Amino acid sequence: MAGSREHRESGEAPDGGSGFTPAPPRTQEVRAALVEVGASVRRYLFGMCGDWHRAEDLAQEALLKAWRKRESFNGRSDVKTWVFAIARNHWVDSLRRRASGPREEPMIQESPANGSSGPRAAAERAELSAAVRGAVEKLPAEQREALSLRESRGLTFRQIAELLGVPAATVKSRVRYALLKLADELEPFRDWEPRS
């Protein structure tokens, strides 16, 4: 992914333009961004791995990485995009580690227990949840990533485009196709209505 390479650089390279003067202190900015997007980063990683426990660990590691290299944030890109770029690289790295290391069994997801009570509703929810998981896993990688990023509620389409290094229209169409595919896959559940 060309975009990934580009953002890796902007995320890690120290500010080379200024020569003698050190990079401006952006610590506060980074700290605020970490707090602000922490949950979004976790939500994005959940979208990618489908496991909240793993998403939590990955998010913590990614945020720690971002914090440790806060000096390298140069303010040229949006700070949130910068944090997400680090999270994204961390996700790619973790896939690589997984591929070489021993395979872990994914944790069993608890069935979503919130919302309306009653065994029937719970069963319907669990069934729907499993179906969505299957449908998400079937999505092409690019679409799944775009959808996960947008559903994380941390970034706008424009910021995602910056992160992925593709035009915003491309991001939108990836999300659109992903959602339409999900809708098709979930056709058997069309009568299901969200209830609180």
Add this chain to the structure above:
Amino acid sequence: MNCQEVREQLIDLLYGELDDAQQRQVMAHLDGCDACRGELRRLQRARSALAVFRAGEPTTMSVLKGELFGTERTEPAGRARFRVGHWLAAGAGVAAAIILGWAAWMLQGTKMLPTASAEQTGPVEIKRVALSLTILSAPPGSEGQYPQPRPMAAQGAEYQSEQMDYQVTVNGGQALGRGGWQGLALVRDQRLAANLRKGANEVRFKGVPAGILPDTVRLRSLDFADGLTIMEQNYQYDLASAAAVLKKHVDKQITVSVKDLPAVTGELLSYDHRNLVVRPKGEGPRSVSREKVRAIAFEKLPEGLLTTPTLVWQLNNKADRKQQFEVAYMTRGLAWRADYVLKLRPAVRPAGAGAAKPQAAGTQGAEGAKPQAAIPDIMDGADLVGYATVTNLSGVTYENAQLKLMAGDVNLIQDEGTVIHRYKQAQEQLANRLAEAREQFEEKSFFEYHLYTLGRPTTIRDAETKQIELVTGEGIKLKRGYVYDPSVNRTAARVVSEFRNSEENGLGKPMPKGVVRLYAPDPEGAQTYVSQTSIDHTPVNEKVRLPWGFAFDIACTAKTTGSRTAGDEHAETREYELRNHKDYGVTVTVIFRVPRTTYEGECNIPWHVREVGVVEADVPLAPGATAKVTFSYKANNKTGGGLKSPYDK
């Protein structure tokens, strides 16, 4: 707009990224196009399903667990842990609301615009807009217990202010100073929360004083009262004082630098104010005298400790807009009192003083038989300045505060109960009345109190005593008088100055209770401190009577010359002798005290009853003159009774 264009924008609409105009266009098209509406419904259904898939999402998230503050301390932030759960919950709630809204729209065909705010996240920023401080005067009985900055005492306090000169201990949630009046003030802090989101918000409010009374904290919206509800209010005051940090490090690793010895690193087993017991790894425990300790190094600030007390609210904002709100609370550590300086002007010789001298011998032995009306009143000129002395030991600096000082002694428990009782009474009354009666607050007199409002904002720093001018009067006319009351002093008459608190007299503002210091010019004209007294709260147009010391040149004696009881009848005669050694004439008011309610009195000069059991007579005394005043009374013990009225002193 054709279907192709609309379909490109549906995704923006779905995620709330259209501006109002675009949104209207898309909605207009959707109204008339079943196909596009169908696509939107499919997209929406997929998003709703994703929300179900995400349902196991944890509600809180600890970002970096202390790492953010472990390496540097650029801001005095308290907890080494951020909780983003509430923002998260807020976001999820809003998202759910939008999903439901869309479902409703799709089912019923009614329009419902998605709110853009669903995408906003981040801590609520609050900006101070205005600050008002109302400091109460000390309750009766607490005179002389005005809070004073004092050097920090030995160890043992739970927490203390950073300035280390004021110490409070926590006592069942109430911070109580060491004895005496610790001040009481109402703080009204108006803040603007520009990015308050719709739904749940966490607002952290720093800079609250250590002496805050947490149960008096109130928060209300100033511009949309119904739209803001408080779900939870927390006062976090586990401060990172040396004692608290030590306490949290029991069983943890610390490094102690000791004078003349190598540093000790080990587990802290226990501590008291004299020793630390540390067990270095692999060795036995070692006791270290705290006197020898140079420094203790801790690994990091333990979680949950704050560097400043903090108020944390969970607010539910029903309106999707910024909110200006007001936080009102009462706190200790802020007190004020009034101090007056009365400077007598250089003495004007009382009229006729020089001329009166030759006649002095002639009036000898007058015994008051001939009233000497010729003695003029002695008038002194004086300048009065009243200061409000404000002391801030609350631990917080109040910048640009509107300062209001409240005077009055209403409804505080006076004789019984502890200081806490007084605090509670005052606190409840004032918090209730002040928080709810905003308009009246502007008035000068409020309920039974008087408010002194400083016209300009002022900054009251922590650990500062500030004096602000309260009242001034120039050229006040003081009437000098002499009062002889043997029950106060058997041999001398008291000097009393009397003036009216009126506009004609250069005054005319209510004068709060306070200490008056009198300065008088000495013969060389330099102002010399003469005497000190106190005045009570004095309304406008009331007379202020200032008792000073006793007159040097007026000698007085008192004796009972006859006392006779026959059956129920009781008769008594008293005789006062007064000698004026001044070179000018004076009028001395003599006081006879009669321990009866009804009696028959008789005096050799005109007399009148001032109050029950107190008889007064004015005795004019020419220079060098001696006067004898006799007063006798007859009373029936059965009908007159003994006098036990509170008026009788």
